[in-house]
Amino acid sequence: MDRTKFVLDEDRIPRSYYNIAADLPVPPPPVLHPGTGQPVGPDDLAPLFPMALIGQEVSTDKEIEIPGPVREAYALYRPSPLYRARRLEAALDTPAHIYYKYEGVSPAGSHKPNTAIAQAFYNKDAGVKRLATETGAGQWGSALAFAGALFGLEVKVYMVRASYDQKPYRRILMETYGAEVVASPSLTTAYGRRVLDADPDSPGSLGMAISEAVEDAGGRDDTKYSLGSVLSHVLLHQTVIGQEAIEQMAMAGEEPDIVIGCTGGGSNFAGLAFPFVGRQLRGEGGYRVIAVEPEAAPSLTRGEYRYDFGDTGQMTPLVKMHTLGHDFIPEPIHAGGLRYHGMAPLVSLLKEQGLIEAIAVGQTAAFEAGVRFARAEGIVPAPETAHAIRICIDEAIRCREEGTPRVILFNLSGHGHFDLSAYERYLDGRLEDYEYPADRVATALEAVPAM
Amino acid sequence: MDRTKFVLDEDRIPRSYYNIAADLPVPPPPVLHPGTGQPVGPDDLAPLFPMALIGQEVSTDKEIEIPGPVREAYALYRPSPLYRARRLEAALDTPAHIYYKYEGVSPAGSHKPNTAIAQAFYNKDAGVKRLATETGAGQWGSALAFAGALFGLEVKVYMVRASYDQKPYRRILMETYGAEVVASPSLTTAYGRRVLDADPDSPGSLGMAISEAVEDAGGRDDTKYSLGSVLSHVLLHQTVIGQEAIEQMAMAGEEPDIVIGCTGGGSNFAGLAFPFVGRQLRGEGGYRVIAVEPEAAPSLTRGEYRYDFGDTGQMTPLVKMHTLGHDFIPEPIHAGGLRYHGMAPLVSLLKEQGLIEAIAVGQTAAFEAGVRFARAEGIVPAPETAHAIRICIDEAIRCREEGTPRVILFNLSGHGHFDLSAYERYLDGRLEDYEYPADRVATALEAVPAM
Numbered sequence: 001m002d003r004t005k006f007v008l009d010e011d012r013i014p015r016s017y018y019n020i021a022a023d024l025p026v027p028p029p030p031v032l033h034p035g036t037g038q039p040v041g042p043d044d045l046a047p048l049f050p051m052a053l054i055g056q057e058v059s060t061d062k063e064i065e066i067p068g069p070v071r072e073a074y075a076l077y078r079p080s081p082l083y084r085a086r087r088l089e090a091a092l093d094t095p096a097h098i099y100y101k102y103e104g105v106s107p108a109g110s111h112k113p114n115t116a117i118a119q120a121f122y123n124k125d126a127g128v129k130r131l132a133t134e135t136g137a138g139q140w141g142s143a144l145a146f147a148g149a150l151f152g153l154e155v156k157v158y159m160v161r162a163s164y165d166q167k168p169y170r171r172i173l174m175e176t177y178g179a180e181v182v183a184s185p186s187l188t189t190a191y192g193r194r195v196l197d198a199d200p201d202s203p204g205s206l207g208m209a210i211s212e213a214v215e216d217a218g219g220r221d222d223t224k225y226s227l228g229s230v231l232s233h234v235l236l237h238q239t240v241i242g243q244e245a246i247e248q249m250a251m252a253g254e255e256p257d258i259v260i261g262c263t264g265g266g267s268n269f270a271g272l273a274f275p276f277v278g279r280q281l282r283g284e285g286g287y288r289v290i291a292v293e294p295e296a297a298p299s300l301t302r303g304e305y306r307y308d309f310g311d312t313g314q315m316t317p318l319v320k321m322h323t324l325g326h327d328f329i330p331e332p333i334h335a336g337g338l339r340y341h342g343m344a345p346l347v348s349l350l351k352e353q354g355l356i357e358a359i360a361v362g363q364t365a366a367f368e369a370g371v372r373f374a375r376a377e378g379i380v381p382a383p384e385t386a387h388a389i390r391i392c393i394d395e396a397i398r399c400r401e402e403g404t405p406r407v408i409l410f411n412l413s414g415h416g417h418f419d420l421s422a423y424e425r426y427l428d429g430r431l432e433d434y435e436y437p438a439d440r441v442a443t444a445l446e447a448v449p450a451m
Numbered sequence: 452m453d454r455t456k457f458v459l460d461e462d463r464i465p466r467s468y469y470n471i472a473a474d475l476p477v478p479p480p481p482v483l484h485p486g487t488g489q490p491v492g493p494d495d496l497a498p499l500f501p502m503a504l505i506g507q508e509v510s511t512d513k514e515i516e517i518p519g520p521v522r523e524a525y526a527l528y529r530p531s532p533l534y535r536a537r538r539l540e541a542a543l544d545t546p547a548h549i550y551y552k553y554e555g556v557s558p559a560g561s562h563k564p565n566t567a568i569a570q571a572f573y574n575k576d577a578g579v580k581r582l583a584t585e586t587g588a589g590q591w592g593s594a595l596a597f598a599g600a601l602f603g604l605e606v607k608v609y610m611v612r613a614s615y616d617q618k619p620y621r622r623i624l625m626e627t628y629g630a631e632v633v634a635s636p637s638l639t640t641a642y643g644r645r646v647l648d649a650d651p652d653s654p655g656s657l658g659m660a661i662s663e664a665v666e667d668a669g670g671r672d673d674t675k676y677s678l679g680s681v682l683s684h685v686l687l688h689q690t691v692i693g694q695e696a697i698e699q700m701a702m703a704g705e706e707p708d709i710v711i712g713c714t715g716g717g718s719n720f721a722g723l724a725f726p727f728v729g730r731q732l733r734g735e736g737g738y739r740v741i742a743v744e745p746e747a748a749p750s751l752t753r754g755e756y757r758y759d760f761g762d763t764g765q766m767t768p769l770v771k772m773h774t775l776g777h778d779f780i781p782e783p784i785h786a787g788g789l790r791y792h793g794m795a796p797l798v799s800l801l802k803e804q805g806l807i808e809a810i811a812v813g814q815t816a817a818f819e820a821g822v823r824f825a826r827a828e829g830i831v832p833a834p835e836t837a838h839a840i841r842i843c844i845d846e847a848i849r850c851r852e853e854g855t856p857r858v859i860l861f862n863l864s865g866h867g868h869f870d871l872s873a874y875e876r877y878l879d880g881r882l883e884d885y886e887y888p889a890d891r892v893a894t895a896l897e898a899v900p901a902m
Contacts, residue, residue: 001519004526007458068452075455076534076829083527087601105556107829109868149826150538169620172871175878176825374627375600378527378558417560417868420623427626 004086006248008079013071018239020274020346021232022062023281028232028349029320031057032307037451040317047218048225050126053119056233064236066118067125073117073150077106078240082248083412088376094396095405097254100412101245101272104379108173110414111268112143112228115237119226120147130154130223132216134184134209137336138163138170139382139414140228145179156223158184158192158212161204163336169418184209191215191313205329206340211313218315229265230310230319230344238271241411246275249409256287256409258395262388263291263300263358264337266344268413274346277355289356291347292387294366296434297330299323299343300351300358302441307451308342318451321348325444331434333363334422335383341444361387362433367426369393370416382414383422455537457699459530464522469690471725471797472683473513474732479683479800480771482508483758488902491768498669499676501577504570507684515687517569518576524568524601528557529691533699534863539827545847546856548705551863552696552723555830559624561865562719563594563679566688570677571598581605581674583667585635585660588787589614589621590833590865591679596630607674609635609643609663612655614787620869635660642666642764656780657791662764669766680716681761681770681795689722692862697726700860707738707860709846713839714742714751714809715788717795719864725797728806740807742798743838745817747885748781750774750794751802751809753892758902759793769902772799776895782885784814785873786834792895812838813884818877820844821867833865834873 021028030039042054049057056064066074085098103111123131131153135141141157148155157179164171164183171181182188184204185195189212195202202208210227217225227234249256259276261269269291279285293300299322308323310316322343324330330339343351350356363383370386372393373379381389392410399406416423425431472479481490493505500508507515517525536549554562574582582604586592592608599606608630615622615634622632635655636643640663646653653659661678668676678685700707710727712720720742730736744751750773759774761767773794775781781790794802801807814834821837823844824830832840843861850857867874876882 001462001523001526003461004523005461007460009458010454010456011452072452072455075452107825107831146829150829168875169868169871172875172878173831173868176822176831176871176874178826371627374558375629378597378601380558380624380627417620417624420620420627423627424619424623427623 002086004084006082006251008244008247010075010079012247013074013078014066014240014243016063016065017236018243018275018278019059019062019064019236020278022060023278025353028345032318032451034314034318048214050122050128050224052122052126053233056236057231067121070118070121079244080105082245084252085377088373091376092393092396092400094400096396096399097405097407098392098396099249099252099256099409101241102379102412103241103268104412104415108139108142108146109417110139110143110382111238111241111271112140113146114240114271115228115234115267116143116147117150118237120151120153123224124151124153128153128224130156131226132156132213132223133226133228134158134206134213136160136163136206136339138167138418139337142170142173143228144226145174145177148179149177155179156216157181158186158209160184160206160209161202162332167418184212186212189215205312207312207326210311211315214311214315229267230342232346234267235270235274235344235346238267239274241271242273242275245272245409254407255285257406258408259287259289260292260388260392260408260410262338262384262413263293263343263347264340264384266347268411270344270347272411273356277350290391291356291358292391293358293360294333294335294338294387295360295362295436296333297324297339297341298360298436299341301360302436304445305348305352306448308448310342319345321345322351323448324441325448327447328441328444333434334419335363335387337384338387359391361390364431364433366390367423367431371426379412380416381412382416383419385413453537455535457533457702459695459698461526461530463698464525464529465517465691465694467514467516468687469694469726469729470510470513470515470687471729473511474729476804479796483769483902485765485769499665501573501579501675503573503577504684507687508682518572521569521572530695531556533696535703536828539824542827543844543847543851545851547847547850548856548858549843549847550700550703550707550860552692553863554692554719555863555866559590559593559597560868561590561594561833562689562692562722563591564597565691565722566679566685566718567594567598568601569688571602571604574675575602575604579604579675581607582677583607583664583674584677584679585609585657585664587611587614587657587790589618589869590788592632593621593624594679595677596625596628599630600628606630607667608632609637609660611635611657611660612653613783618869635663637663640666656763658763658777661762662766665762665766680718681793683797685718686721686725686795686797689718690725692722693724693726696723696860705858706736708857709739709741709859711741711743711839711843711859711861713789713835713864714744714794714798715791715835717798719862721795721798723862724807728801741842742807742809743842744809744811745784745786745789745838746811746813746887747784748775748790748792749811749887750792752811753887755896756799756803757899759899761793770796772796773802774899775892776899778898779892779895784885785870786814786838788835789838810842812841815882815884817841818874818882822877830863831867832863833867834870836864
């Protein structure tokens with residue numbers, strides 16, 4: 001029987017996170033205080049994060065040890081399996097070998113618990129009682145609610161209003177784990193009240209929800225803030241994905257030629273890609289690494305690389321990244337996890353350094369790939385992940401056309417069990433595609449502070 | 452790090468199914484023709500099933516080889532992991548060791564693909580083009596839709612009207628796999644039209660949907676019928692669960708004292724339990740084996756052991772089983788997979804032989820256990836599975852009270868991602884419990900033919 005999947009025993013859960021900052025040819029640009037324009041220090045961030053995470057955010061150590069209780073919690077679902085997609089290969093009649101790392105095996109259904117568990121542990125360890133966060137599609141909120149239940153932390157989730165209304169199951173999942181969920185913009189923060197005063201029917205956005213969660217955490221001594229993507233310590237925690245994948249590809253006796261992940265804030269892409277890019281930086285391998293983003297929020301392919309706020313309310317520090325402008329609100333595509341105006345600073349830096357490529361994909365093309373994948377491999381992917389699968393399939397077809405066998409690896413970052421209404425729209429032919437909103441982006445970029 | 456889960460490589464997928472009929476002290480009673488009262492022969496069943504499955508239904512071989520293509524498809528999710536529920540043990544402060552076999556890792560989210568894949572293979576192998584089936588909660592329909600996609604078979608699913616309306620995500624999942632789904636009772640069968648004539652607002656039932664699917668398959672040369680539980684060949688296919696669990700318990704260095712599964716038709720229970728009962732019959736182990744059923748459909752604890760129809764429309768042969776009467780329609784509990792008037796003949800026979808016990812559980816008690824499990828272990832269980840977890844927790848608490856460490860193993864037969872509206876009702880305190888409907892059962896039993 002030809003092998004379909006490559007599983008690792010739980011003692012193969014990585015013992016350290018891989019910090020790509022240690023291997024980069026240039027250091028990451030500093031995070032700036034929006035008032036002074038000067039680099040922020042640990043004390044500036046202390047109201048929002050425990051010191052251990054602030055230290056990881058700026059660390060230049062190549063390896064950062066994973067604490068025992070975090071590895072024990074990871075063992076609830078890690079190591080995740082690596083699959084050879086033999087049925088998809090056959091359906092595409094391609095000479096390519098397609099592999100995928102399946103992160104949907106986590107109880108929350110995506111890669112997000114990799115950092116949620118770590119963040120919950122470090123906060124608990126620092127005496128924090130409560131975490132405030134935002135969620136768009138609900139993947140991140142579910143992950144933090146799950147991690148909070150494991151470590152005995154209260155969790156308050158500001159859920160983007162549009163998702164809150166469209167995806168009740170995601171909300172109920174968070175509540176089943178014991179979290180408190182409120183639609184954002186909400187009346188519980190000054191920022192939320194300001195937004196609702198101006199527009200009582202605001203559908204919300206990830207940028208707005210971040211502002212609310214930051215305000216919540218900043219205003220309470222027992223509470224810290226928790227973010228599910230973008231920041232360097234978040235990406236750091238996700239590198240367990242790529243480290244396991246390297247070991248599993250070795251079990252398969254192959255090296256990937258192409259490594260693919262979808263990018264909203266950048267965390268699942270970074271989690272798979274950074275350990276491979278690190279090998280390349282150390283001269284141990286050569287890979288084509290592709291970040292796939294939605295046409296509706298194409299920060300890497302169309303945004304500017306400059307300092308901007310992470311949130312709409314201008315409460316976060318300034319980070320240097322590819323941005324469409326913090327005021328830019330992406331169209332309501334169903335891949336809610338990709339609806340973000342910016343990109344993780346480390347992913348942005350790799351793009352600037354020419355270490356990775358970026359491609360934008362429309363949502364109809366993504367869903368077409370998602371359905372094709374489901375019928376071949378069984379797993380119904382999250383709409384976010386379907387963007388990565390689109391490019392995987394395109395590359396596999398190119399292999400067929402060119403008669404070139406290549407090894408393709410992508411991150412199947414989550415399942416689509418809570419996104420089936422979007423699949424229904426696709427199957428019924430009712431799914432919208434959106435033109436790139438050049439004018440709105442230009443206007444949003446004008447509002448970005450000059451730094 | 453204490454081990455949390457026990458995983459097997461895919462070459463450890465069992466090579467044969469275990470047929471408990473070979474080890475039983477008495478042979479299973481024959482299936483009877485409702486017209487003649489005589490045992491049915493293969494030709495009677497040929498319009499509904501391919502010969503390979505008819506052969507398995509009556510086989511007395513102890514081991515039946517699993518075909519290569521079936522094992523290859525199993526490799527998409529098997530072997531499934533076995534977990535030690537250390538966090539639940541800690542939360543219960545019990546000296547018990549709790550293990551669970553997690554079947555929710557399949558793409559359809561439950562154990563059902565174990566037989567769906569096998570049935571799709573044998574039908575495809577026999578030249579069948581199309582399968583007709585019924586589904587209650589949607590777990591079985593999803594599994595057969597998935598298996599149909601893998602083997603290139605058309606699948607038509609008659610979905611109980613109440614579920615069709617309440618669980619659109621399950622329907623969309625089936626459609627994403629390419630299946631055709633219709634609410635039952637439907638206008639596409641004579642039986643469905645008869646029911647709708649009498650009651651245009653009929654919410655349907657599993658028994659009615661079976662009648663429609665049987666009529667569909669009986670009327671078309673290109674179509675066979677496929678059933679997700681009850682029949683002996685279905686239970687046979689599920690024995691991969693228990694065979695893997697035996698190997699994984701050995702990895703853990705323990706033997707279960709108590710083996711638990713929930714029972715609707717009986718297939719997930721049988722899948723885990725039969726290989727253990729087989730060891731016991733061969734003098735290789737001693738286990739307390741508990742079937743957990745819902746108070747709303749308590750066939751094993753309150754039904755009569757006698758010949759009855761498997762469906763409401765009296766189209767199936769007669770099987771000897773614990774039944775509440777084929778006319779009995781259970782209250783609309785959220786564990787739709789347990790809403791069946793009968794019980795698998797083999798499970799019923801084991802109960803009669805004193806080889807297993809049965810306990811009935813109310814749905815509020817089941818959901819309480821499900822939420823407690825989710826907050827400890829992360830996985831939100833299907834409402835059906837929550838019934839098994841209730842008894843697992845009760846037994847673990849008894850271990851604490853008696854100061855007796857016991858090893859408990861249960862089957863986590865599926866996740867609850869498509870059942871979250873039921874969890875919401877529980878969390879909001881709106882979940883109903885139902886008294887045992889003694890009068891309705893008595894009436895239904897009067898309608899059972901004397902055989």
